[in-house]
Amino acid sequence: MPSGSESPLGKATIFDVAEQAGVSIKTVSRVVNNESNVRDATREKVLSAIRELRYKPNAAARELSGKRSRLVGLVYENAQEFNYLKDVLNGSLDACEARGYALLLCPITLPNPDIAARIREFVTQARVEGIVLPAPLGDLAAAAALLRQLRIPVAAIAPKDPRPEEINVSCNDGAATCSLAEYLIEQGHRAIGFIKGHPGHGASAARFAGYRRALQRHGLAFSAALVRQGYFDFDSGKTAASELLDLAKPPSAIVASNDDMAAGVLFEARERGLTVPRDLSVVGFDDTQIASRMWPPLTTVRQPIVQMAETAARLLIDKLNGEAVQSPDEPFECEVVIRKSTAPLASIT
Amino acid sequence: MPSGSESPLGKATIFDVAEQAGVSIKTVSRVVNNESNVRDATREKVLSAIRELRYKPNAAARELSGKRSRLVGLVYENAQEFNYLKDVLNGSLDACEARGYALLLCPITLPNPDIAARIREFVTQARVEGIVLPAPLGDLAAAAALLRQLRIPVAAIAPKDPRPEEINVSCNDGAATCSLAEYLIEQGHRAIGFIKGHPGHGASAARFAGYRRALQRHGLAFSAALVRQGYFDFDSGKTAASELLDLAKPPSAIVASNDDMAAGVLFEARERGLTVPRDLSVVGFDDTQIASRMWPPLTTVRQPIVQMAETAARLLIDKLNGEAVQSPDEPFECEVVIRKSTAPLASIT
DNA sequence: GTTCGCATTGACAGCGCTGTCAATGACTTG
DNA sequence: CAAGTCATTGACAGCGCTGTCAATGCGAAC
Numbered sequence: 018m019p020s021g022s023e024s025p026l027g028k029a030t031i032f033d034v035a036e037q038a039g040v041s042i043k044t045v046s047r048v049v050n051n052e053s054n055v056r057d058a059t060r061e062k063v064l065s066a067i068r069e070l071r072y073k074p075n076a077a078a079r080e081l082s083g084k085r086s087r088l089v090g091l092v093y094e095n096a097q098e099f100n101y102l103k104d105v106l107n108g109s110l111d112a113c114e115a116r117g118y119a120l121l122l123c124p125i126t127l128p129n130p131d132i133a134a135r136i137r138e139f140v141t142q143a144r145v146e147g148i149v150l151p152a153p154l155g156d157l158a159a160a161a162a163l164l165r166q167l168r169i170p171v172a173a174i175a176p177k178d179p180r181p182e183e184i185n186v187s188c189n190d191g192a193a194t195c196s197l198a199e200y201l202i203e204q205g206h207r208a209i210g211f212i213k214g215h216p217g218h219g220a221s222a223a224r225f226a227g228y229r230r231a232l233q234r235h236g237l238a239f240s241a242a243l244v245r246q247g248y249f250d251f252d253s254g255k256t257a258a259s260e261l262l263d264l265a266k267p268p269s270a271i272v273a274s275n276d277d278m279a280a281g282v283l284f285e286a287r288e289r290g291l292t293v294p295r296d297l298s299v300v301g302f303d304d305t306q307i308a309s310r311m312w313p314p315l316t317t318v319r320q321p322i323v324q325m326a327e328t329a330a331r332l333l334i335d336k337l338n339g340e341a342v343q344s345p346d347e348p349f350e351c352e353v354v355i356r357k358s359t360a361p362l363a364s365i366t
Numbered sequence: 367m368p369s370g371s372e373s374p375l376g377k378a379t380i381f382d383v384a385e386q387a388g389v390s391i392k393t394v395s396r397v398v399n400n401e402s403n404v405r406d407a408t409r410e411k412v413l414s415a416i417r418e419l420r421y422k423p424n425a426a427a428r429e430l431s432g433k434r435s436r437l438v439g440l441v442y443e444n445a446q447e448f449n450y451l452k453d454v455l456n457g458s459l460d461a462c463e464a465r466g467y468a469l470l471l472c473p474i475t476l477p478n479p480d481i482a483a484r485i486r487e488f489v490t491q492a493r494v495e496g497i498v499l500p501a502p503l504g505d506l507a508a509a510a511a512l513l514r515q516l517r518i519p520v521a522a523i524a525p526k527d528p529r530p531e532e533i534n535v536s537c538n539d540g541a542a543t544c545s546l547a548e549y550l551i552e553q554g555h556r557a558i559g560f561i562k563g564h565p566g567h568g569a570s571a572a573r574f575a576g577y578r579r580a581l582q583r584h585g586l587a588f589s590a591a592l593v594r595q596g597y598f599d600f601d602s603g604k605t606a607a608s609e610l611l612d613l614a615k616p617p618s619a620i621v622a623s624n625d626d627m628a629a630g631v632l633f634e635a636r637e638r639g640l641t642v643p644r645d646l647s648v649v650g651f652d653d654t655q656i657a658s659r660m661w662p663p664l665t666t667v668r669q670p671i672v673q674m675a676e677t678a679a680r681l682l683i684d685k686l687n688g689e690a691v692q693s694p695d696e697p698f699e700c701e702v703v704i705r706k707s708t709a710p711l712a713s714i715t
Numbered sequence: 716g717t718t719c720g721c722a723t724t725g726a727c728a729g730c731g732c733t734g735t736c737a738a739t740g741a742c743t744t745g
Numbered sequence: 746c747a748a749g750t751c752a753t754t755g756a757c758a759g760c761g762c763t764g765t766c767a768a769t770g771c772g773a774a775c
Contacts, residue, residue: 428763430729732760
């Protein structure tokens with residue numbers, strides 16, 4: 018053994034490694050940072066010294082010297098639908114861990130008088146290099162404008178208005194909603210209600226468009242009376258269902274733009290003594306945990322949120338590392354999940 | 367205006383502040399770190415310079431120089447029951463933000479062959495100073511032992527075996543479960559089933575004890591036949607309910623140790639064509655989102671998780687800052703929430 | 716008036732790394 | 746063989762802050 022004591026807990030510094038490998042610290046730095054101009058033999062020597070000493074670069078020193086914090090921020094709306102965030106979190110975290118980045122959280126509680134101030138504070142204080150921005154925040158004008166002004170790279174998940182210069186990851190909500198609606202039509206439903214999602218959320222318009230497309234394809238007339246505005250939360254779904262069911266000619270099926278609202282529909286139906294799916298078919302969107310735990314379990318659409326978030330964070334980090342990245346060409350695929358909240362229209366008379 | 371250009375984005379350094387205030391950088395450092403030996407007049411001068419220049423200390427430099435990362439880790443089990451984590455997250459984040467700390471996440475996906483390695487990696491790599499450890503991880507022998515060996519301060523939320531040298535925050539699960547069971551007894555129920563929580567979770571034993579206490583107080587015999595082991599997840603609740611309802615003399619009410627399992631009970635009851643609460647009363651625990659969205663909405667217990675987490679993180683940070691902190695003397699109070707999943711026992715014959 | 720003690724302040728040396736730029740060495744070319 | 750080219754390596758100066766320790770000033774005690 019060449020020198021003093023073994024490092025017990027990765028406390029070795031770059032100097033120790035340099036000494037052990039018989040090179041300068043700069044060369045160790047080159048190896049650690051994967052720079053190309055190092056002879057293979059030298060690289061090997063350094064790598065084995067690193068392994069032996071269990072060397073981990075000191076992040077603070079790296080940041081202080083190199084101006085790169087290796088920190089990515091996740092700015093999200095701290096409200097309903099935490100299952101969505103759970104997936105976003107897991108996906109982002111995976112990408113960060115794989116690339117030696119850490120993820121910092123910045124929940125935004127709406128309504129917030131000054132989102133811009135909060136985000137600015139976050140960016141400067143937490144010194145993140147880039148931001149993962151899941152819907153619906155990507156569409157908040159204040160947030161988007163500020164981030165752009167701060168010139169901080171952003172990766173948006175399911176943004177309403179994708180910006181070509183930013184990283185965007187989304188899935189084919191529209192097509193999936195269309196499939197879902199077509200499924201109902203095939204089951205014999207003709208009067209199909211629709212509850213729109215939050216207007217600020219990019220997916221809302223796409224899902225609504227999918228619904229209309231399904232009607233059109235099957236030659237069914239679109240009726241604005243069967244459409245209600247919701248906000249992706251349980252209560253708005255319940256209210257919308259109440260209005261829809263109060264109609265003189267109520268729908269025999271309701272498409273809710275997400276599961277929380279579908280849960281509200283189910284709740285409202287129960288309060289009215291209706292039996293789902295016998296008296297009313299209901300579908301949701303997202304396949305959140307609640308979807309399979311309600312009674313009846315919801316027919317819905319599963320989105321690959323984890324993968325979308327992982328992709329967004331990965332591309333973001335690659336971009337931060339100077340690579341020329343591009344948003345995925347194709348949106349991610351959603352999957353329709355048929356459960357028990359839907360049934361063929363009971364023939365009457 | 368004394369010198370060159372205004373700082374646009376808090377890019378001022380300690381040198382700028384020192385110059386502006388006419389003191390040495392060390393004095394600025396003292397003010398920033400709230401050290402006591404600075405004359406009031408000097409402090410004021412420095413503070414106003416800081417305000418003027420919008421000075422923010424550089425975290426990397428502080429860490430490199432001072433050995434303090436101002437980072438706290440949240441190590442959690444990345445599985446079911448994300449609503450619990452949501453509250454833990456929000457509470458911890460609040461405390462961190464208030465004290466200038468950042469929170470780093472370390473999800474642990476069970477079963478994991480080597481939790482210890484993952485945690486060690488996290489601690490050394492992410493260089494967190496302390497760890498918030500929500501149940502049930504506080505009870506994982508491997509994790510606990512390692513953290514102790516690493517001599518890293520821990521704040522446990524609802525640990526099974528609180529360690530006096532660590533920070534512990536919990537609530538009176540037992541008393542709340544007792545109230546809940548007594549409520550059922552007062553409604554006329556005599557055969558009350560109980561579904562235990564995950565054996566590794568500290569709250570499980572407390573809740574079970576509360577149930578037994580309620581029986582005892584009302585002179586009801588305890589019957590092991592009416593007790594089933596669950597694991598805090600929907601499926602185990604459903605399975606347990608199935609067994610309970612298959613009994614020759616099934617219970618008229620079931621106490622599930624958390625809402626997810628209660629949801630499983632409700633689901634199972636539905637599948638059997640039972641109507642809750644007419645045929646069966648059900649109660650849960652936690653008041654998670656799902657509790658109020660099921661049909662019928664669940665009678666349950668609300669825990670102040672956000673506050674508990676906030677307290678845990680706050681005490682942890684205070685401890686890291688050298689203060690002599692103490693775990694709260696009293697457990698936090700839970701609140702029974704009566705909804706519609708419970709009803710008086712229908713008198714028969 | 717002198718000395719001591721205490722409160723306040725500052726000079727200076729790093730913390731562990733990366734950026735810059737110069738030095739070295741190995742080859743190639745004329 | 747000398748000069749030029751390129752790949753590889755190292756010396757050195759910070760990055761912005763805090764810890765250590767010494768210097769300063771001031772009132773109290775002698």
